[in-house]
Amino acid sequence: MVKVGILNVTGYAGAELARLLYNHPEAQLASVTGRSEAGKKLAEVFPHLAAYDMAVDPELGDVDFVFSALPHAASAESVAPLVQSGVPVVDISADFRLNDAKEYAEWYGGEHPAPELLPKVAYGLTELNREAVKASKLIANPGCYPESALLALAPAAKAGLIGPDIIIDSKSGVSGAGRGLKQSLLLAEAGESVSVYGLKGHRHLPEIVQELRKMWRESESPKVTFTPHLVPMTRGILSTCYAPLSTTKTEVEVRELYQQFYSDEPFVRIVDAPPSTKQVRGTNACHVYPTVDQRTDRLVVVSVLDNLVKGAAGQAIQNMNAMLGLPETMGIDMPALYP
Amino acid sequence: MVKVGILNVTGYAGAELARLLYNHPEAQLASVTGRSEAGKKLAEVFPHLAAYDMAVDPELGDVDFVFSALPHAASAESVAPLVQSGVPVVDISADFRLNDAKEYAEWYGGEHPAPELLPKVAYGLTELNREAVKASKLIANPGCYPESALLALAPAAKAGLIGPDIIIDSKSGVSGAGRGLKQSLLLAEAGESVSVYGLKGHRHLPEIVQELRKMWRESESPKVTFTPHLVPMTRGILSTCYAPLSTTKTEVEVRELYQQFYSDEPFVRIVDAPPSTKQVRGTNACHVYPTVDQRTDRLVVVSVLDNLVKGAAGQAIQNMNAMLGLPETMGIDMPALYP
């Protein structure tokens, strides 16, 4: 039984890790921290986790494996000594997602707290980077939007099927914005309303571009516009990805390519009807629906996932499973909460 | 491994049974039926159940245990021959909840289809009727509202703490009304709105009264007003139950009585802060919050549960576990999907 710790259990990603680990047969939650709530019972902070009967620790106890759900910068600082001492870590923050410390500084507004660790990092989109994940002790868990966009675009990008003019239009539930207090996230404000944000450049954009480039076969680099939207629900991301076909393909051919690409992946399903986020709520699944707009010769791929599971805590546990040599589906294989 | 069948998997209760059974270590879903959808793949009807890779059968195949999620009347008709042949059945419909066939006829508008089975039935509120459930082969799974009201009132009623003037004001998500097409259940109609219904007498009222009477110690029979409301969400019931204290008690004393009453129950938790339905979403838990209004000497007990789990499919599996001699929590012990 692996003793697992969670740094900052008090946000939504941290709490979701605790929820999912509850039924993991080989991992046991041994210690959790949470800045302002240290000393409280976990049940007091999150009544839905009352079954744990454990307290929020000021510092992490003795554990074999660590998930960090700290905010960026704080995460790298806390994670660095752990990595130094050989504890495997999956970092859910953004700190190790960008390979280049300069780009990090540009987008996250500050020097990278642990640039010396960057070469050791594996980008934790397990489906696209499995061997590196297995070989690494420090995983940068992907952002929720990049996860949805990259799973949607990877088969086409790797096959050289699409030109560089890529548009990613994403719709997210509000839990992606976290548990902090913002007026725009009040039910009275966000309810019954759709809004757009991040038009000046969302921090997930450089992550998407970085990973797309790695799989890109065309000569011209991808030119990505990424627009996130807030929809009045709690969980779920639907990303609609548009790219020109660089070679003529029918929808049937494209679907076959996608089916083939993900044929061995337990968590990615190529669906044959337009998907909705509720079909994957609470699960580690990502449903991908590739189509061709024949009027304009464009590939239009829609993906749906639960931003707190496949977009955060579930993907993190999938990475842990891979790192520990366990079946990747262990503890995170369940049907969605529908309706 | 017990081979399990579901009659009418295509409603919300049936689908929820399939969802929960997916991770049950001792039960395996072997056959499902569904009137209009027979022949289709389960994944086509419910994309979130795609992992099952099974078809909707026209008739139930060879199974060891049956859940019926058929509508009332149809359920008793389908269940009767199964019971005759010795197959244990948990009936989620209302057909076997009322002990008296005449009362059934009055409230459900038709002769009872199998009155000869009524003496064999155990009312499946496991926490309050465990021994009968274990000894029976035909369980009447409780209605979702009665489940919430009875768990809230039982400790006080059995202790003779309250007088007969009982008011139960319940608030339910729309999934309780089923998957049928009604204009009032459209998102555009039911969203951003609270409404009241069933003021002329809801079918769950006689069920509540029948079970309350069994536990009643006072001389005067309980006089229950039950008012259901529809709130703009999918899952969850919150019942606020009011009754005059027939003997002076402090809130501390009442809480102790409730704690004591449910001390061995894994699914009922006496909480110490006002509860919300989200704290139990997707789970078989019922949170109960007993308080005393000292200005008026009234007991006010609030309970929350997920109408599709503790109010239907989860309770049914708890009953199955009890009938089969398995731990009651098997397969249905998980934290809520929060947020």
Next chain:
Amino acid sequence: MVKVGILNVTGYAGAELARLLYNHPEAQLASVTGRSEAGKKLAEVFPHLAAYDMAVDPELGDVDFVFSALPHAASAESVAPLVQSGVPVVDISADFRLNDAKEYAEWYGGEHPAPELLPKVAYGLTELNREAVKASKLIANPGCYPESALLALAPAAKAGLIGPDIIIDSKSGVSGAGRGLKQSLLLAEAGESVSVYGLKGHRHLPEIVQELRKMWRESESPKVTFTPHLVPMTRGILSTCYAPLSTTKTEVEVRELYQQFYSDEPFVRIVDAPPSTKQVRGTNACHVYPTVDQRTDRLVVVSVLDNLVKGAAGQAIQNMNAMLGLPETMGIDMPALYP
């Protein structure tokens, strides 16, 4: 044209006043204040009020009539000098609702800031207190819950129809909790969930009791339990009010009594089907549905209103109209925003 000022336009009640006054033919919004937002354009704080093209003032300008939407205590302090100088005021805060300064201190936790004004106050439930409203220069606009409960119970209470054991179970949208930042009001927390609060005694309880007593004909004083609930929507209150009939009445008789009682009231409608809050959203209407539970001889009255309109800003304008001798419906007569 009456020049109107709003103290604290930046909360929901203040903004709603501005919304409704926009189309008032005899009143013109002349000045608005708002603590932290002074100096900003109103359009910046509330894009939906952009048509006003006015700024948030640090102090109220020259106006003929004032609405105060300040928090309690602050409101009385700001209102007192206005009343002194003869400016008519409708106070939406709670400061002048309780007739007794001692009771105010008990429930609101501090000395009343202007007890000398209490004798001059009229309680602004226009339908039940019209003459006093017309004769006063200082109106205590009712709380949203009392408004819904009193309109539901007044006909029965005044007719001596009911006994003292009254239970008021109210369900409110989250805008009633205001625009302040609380975790429990985030969409991710409050969405898809019903919760209960105020079980130790909500501040609207003494207001309800005070006003019920004034209309009470029975010898025994009303014993009221009031339980507010939060439902996952923005606007609307539905109150379900329970009381024992002290004299035998059929539902038809009760309905006739209610019809009669409100026959001249443009904003109160006795409806003949179970109501929903959406039917009155955005309007000053209150729909009342009186029923009799014949099994228990209880009166069950359900009322619905929009907490920001009939429960706050609309009622305030109705009061202004009455005070100024204008038709009470002026500027606030419109159909609901449905769906």
Next chain:
Amino acid sequence: MVKVGILNVTGYAGAELARLLYNHPEAQLASVTGRSEAGKKLAEVFPHLAAYDMAVDPELGDVDFVFSALPHAASAESVAPLVQSGVPVVDISADFRLNDAKEYAEWYGGEHPAPELLPKVAYGLTELNREAVKASKLIANPGCYPESALLALAPAAKAGLIGPDIIIDSKSGVSGAGRGLKQSLLLAEAGESVSVYGLKGHRHLPEIVQELRKMWRESESPKVTFTPHLVPMTRGILSTCYAPLSTTKTEVEVRELYQQFYSDEPFVRIVDAPPSTKQVRGTNACHVYPTVDQRTDRLVVVSVLDNLVKGAAGQAIQNMNAMLGLPETMGIDMPALYP
């Protein structure tokens, strides 16, 4: 006072016409029809319209002006004789939106019921086609999606600012799908979920292309991909429109162009912060937010409107006002219902 009739008041667009006309100073609702509800009181079908105290007629009575909210095909059939006899008509259905009867047949699956009227039609996007609207007696009211997309793209398209590769990604509340009974529109299914539809070609696509072509200055025709999405709310459309800049422009320059273009339009506002649909809920406003993605030289324009008002009934009344020589804002100038 113009006597107005509504064909098919029983859908959402028809009911919204009735709601908005209630406060129109120069128009009076004189007769309404509704297929299955004929004979009922309007209040019975729509409690929020109870103030009208009128019945649903089997046939339209004597009126001076007609709005048709009938389904397509049925609308043209009912409207043709009215137009023949000189009654001015605004048709909210799709029947007269496409100029070409062949294209109609292709997209709507049937011969056009009244092709002889097509030459008389004016496309009723008043802001872009004012003079034709004023001169016509038969107005094709725009589809809700085209309304949002065309208002967003017109300034750039008419100025020759953008190249032909246009992507329109729209997010709509469920009321756009009408009041018919579909399982996917139940609150239990559509709530807490985002979905995509219409990927094979939505009927609003040819309408968008037709109108864009009319304003197009570039040599190459626009190649439009239009993807509609359903978000869990009732009212509102947010369209995110992407197009390559064909000439280098800063965001400031683009904003100035947009400001200039709509400077005299009372209903279109160029906003300077990312918009949300709630800011325009219940109103005839369209907020447009033009931005430039400098990394990719793309124009990204976001527009928001209420699909039932600016996208249907409000636009129809604006057209009526223009046709009758009344101020266009008459009766439809009010702030949004916010929150």
